[in-house]
Amino acid sequence: MKKEIIVAGFGGQGILSLGKILAHAGLIEGKEVTWMPSYGPEQRGGTANVTVILSDDRISSPVLNSYDVVVVLNQPSLDRFENDVKPGGTIIYDSYGIRHTPTRKDINIYRIDAMDEAIEMGNARAFNMLVLGGILKVCPIVNTESIVNSLKESLAERLHKLIPENEKAILHGMEIIKAEQEI
Amino acid sequence: MSEEIKLLKGNEAIAHAAIRYGADGYFGYPITPQSEIMETLMTLKPWESTGMVVLQAESEVAAINMVYGGAGSGKAVMTSSSSPGVSLKQEGISYLAGTELPALIVNVMRGGPGLGTIQPSQADYFQAVKGGGHGDYKLITLAPSSVQEMADFVYLGFDLAFKYRNPAIILADGIIGQMMEKVILPPIRPRRTEEEIRSQCPWALQGKPKGRKPNILTSLELSPAVMEENNLRFQAKYREIEKNEIRYEAIDCEDADYMIVAFGSLARICLKAQEMARAEGIKVGLLRPITLWPFPSDIIAEYAKKVKGIISIELNAGQMVEDIRLAVNGTIDVKFYGRLGGIVPTPDEILDVIKKEYIG
Structure with a gap:
């Protein structure tokens, strides 16, 4: 088993944290994991992405040109990464601000209205956990228990009171993701 | 534990x-x-x-x-x-x-x-x-x-x-x-x-106990004769390190037609390209020097006798490739591919380079 995932969007959306929680959950389950951020003069509002690889075997390249699962959280990321989904792979996009939706016919397409939902919940910081829930629903690569344990280890002690809220957002994310095209 | x-x-x-x-x-x-x-x-x-x-x-x-x-x-x-x-x-x-x-x-x-x-x-x-x-x-x-x-x-x-x-x-x-x-x-x-430092590093400056000559640590030596002695001692030590401490990893090199040499993070990217090449039936191996000095020259020279081609892939304009060329001493053509200024090649890009250089 090996899953190669990229999550891309704006800096400040919690993308790197999302990837870290996913990677940590993989570690808890005894998998080999690699978490590779785009690093640079990043800032809130700029573009950011993180590649997460979970595997039963040794992981070769941390840098990839095609992915099993591509998660795009803004239009520039969708435009940039749609073609990098492996044939038969999966794209998940957040519809907020999207003008051109994915067009490929050879991949699974899922939509998650996580930004709208986070705004409605009055909790913008729930956004990345809603997205993580959506990812886990269509690609159950780690189990929810490991994710909760991962939250404990990834978050500073003083933030542990937020874990139930995060867990709820993850479970809610699983409910709001919608299939647009399944092959 | x-x-x-x-x-x-x-x-x-x-x-x-x-x-x-x-x-x-x-x-x-x-x-x-x-x-x-x-x-x-x-x-x-x-x-x-x-x-x-x-x-x-x-x-x-x-x-x-x-x-x-x-x-x-x-x-x-x-x-x-x-x-x-x-x-x-x-x-x-x-x-x-x-x-x-x-x-x-x-x-x-x-x-x-x-x-x-x-x-x-x-x-x-x-x-x-x-x-x-x-x-x-x-x-x-x-x-x-x-x-x-x-x-x-x-x-x-x-x-x-x-x-x-x-x-x-x-x-x-x-x-x-x-x-x-x-x-x-x-x-x-x-x-x-x-105490452990005193016994393991008798040269160390820890304050001179009575009855021991002072330890002197300096790189300055104005007498050329003594400075040459010092240099010869350093060189002897370097030869000893070259003899004892070479480390490398060879992946699928034994039956390889073509061998990639790469180090550090780029070796990981090359490993993926190597796996992709093998999946397409191109017999590529990867040699990853772990010690860049001492450099695994003899190992590379041995593989040079078996393979049809060696390519060095680096995130620079061609540096390690010079040590590879010295190692094989003209017995085989050593190619080079590099990306510069912070650009990192993808596995696909490296596979394409291998095909272009060797398969045509």
């Missing part, structure tokens, strides 16, 4: 490993992409647990000279920086080599020359293995290609530095520094006591 496993960035792994090794001191000055090394040390506060000193110096030059002082007293001391900062340290590194002092230097390379870019690069290969500072000296150069090796090579680097009384460098790059992977933390060693 059960293994301690953590998800760490390469830079964080260096910091954890330094404390666990029982290092006595870290002296540094922040620079991207390696600032997490000192940040992590400052967060872990080892001065409260092991007594290790962590100090942000006023400059890179100050930091390497603090290392020079600490090393002179037999302590396990280190510094870290990225390319432009490591250039500033070169004088100090030459002094460490000339005084035969053990120390660990970490360079998390970024694109140059000058201030360059903060993105990954391997353009400091020459600086590390050919002596970036002045004089005929050698730096034991370790090239990690995983976060695990970032941790492990802190131990290896310090151990080799003390074994040979010679500075060692971990030559990493922005990818390995910034990415997170699973790390099995190496076993904790206590810091050495003054």
Whole structure:
């Protein structure tokens, strides 16, 4: 088993944290994991992405040109990464601000209205956990228990009171993701 | 004792490993992409647990000279920086080599020359293995290609530095520094006591006891005859290191038609390209030098007798390829492919290069 995932969007959306929680959950389950951020003069509002690889075997390249699962959280990321989904792979996009939706016919397409939902919940910081829930629903690569344990280890002690809220957002994310095209 | 496993960035792994090794001191000055090394040390506060000193110096030059002082007293001391900062340290590194002092230097390379870019690069290969500072000296150069090796090579680097009384460098790059992977933390060693240092490092400056001649540590020797003697002693030591300490990893090289040579993070990307090539029936192997000095010249020369072609792939304009060409001494054509200035090639790109060069 090996899953190669990229999550891309704006800096400040919690993308790197999302990837870290996913990677940590993989570690808890005894998998080999690699978490590779785009690093640079990043800032809130700029573009950011993180590649997460979970595997039963040794992981070769941390840098990839095609992915099993591509998660795009803004239009520039969708435009940039749609073609990098492996044939038969999966794209998940957040519809907020999207003008051109994915067009490929050879991949699974899922939509998650996580930004709208986070705004409605009055909790913008729930956004990345809603997205993580959506990812886990269509690609159950780690189990929810490991994710909760991962939250404990990834978050500073003083933030542990937020874990139930995060867990709820993850479970809610699983409910709001919608299939647009399944092959 | 059960293994301690953590998800760490390469830079964080260096910091954890330094404390666990029982290092006595870290002296540094922040620079991207390696600032997490000192940040992590400052967060872990080892001065409260092991007594290790962590100090942000006023400059890179100050930091390497603090290392020079600490090393002179037999302590396990280190510094870290990225390319432009490591250039500033070169004088100090030459002094460490000339005084035969053990120390660990970490360079998390970024694109140059000058201030360059903060993105990954391997353009400091020459600086590390050919002596970036002045004089005929050698730096034991370790090239990690995983976060695990970032941790492990802190131990290896310090151990080799003390074994040979010679500075060692971990030559990493922005990818390995910034990415997170699973790390099995190496076993904790206590810091050495003054008595242990006295017995293991009789040359160290710890204050002269009665009845012993003073220890003198200096790289200065105005008599050419004595200076030549010193140089010959250094050279003999370097030959010994070349004999004993070459490390490399050969993957699928035995039946290979074509062999990629790559180090550090790029070796990981090349490994994926190598796997893709094999899946297409192209017999490619990967040789990854782990020690860049001493360089696995004899190993490469042996493989050169078996393969049809060798290609060096680097994040620079062609540096290690010169050592490969020296190793094979004209017996086989050695090709080169490199990306510059912080651009990292993808596995596909490397596979295309292999096909273009060898399959046509």
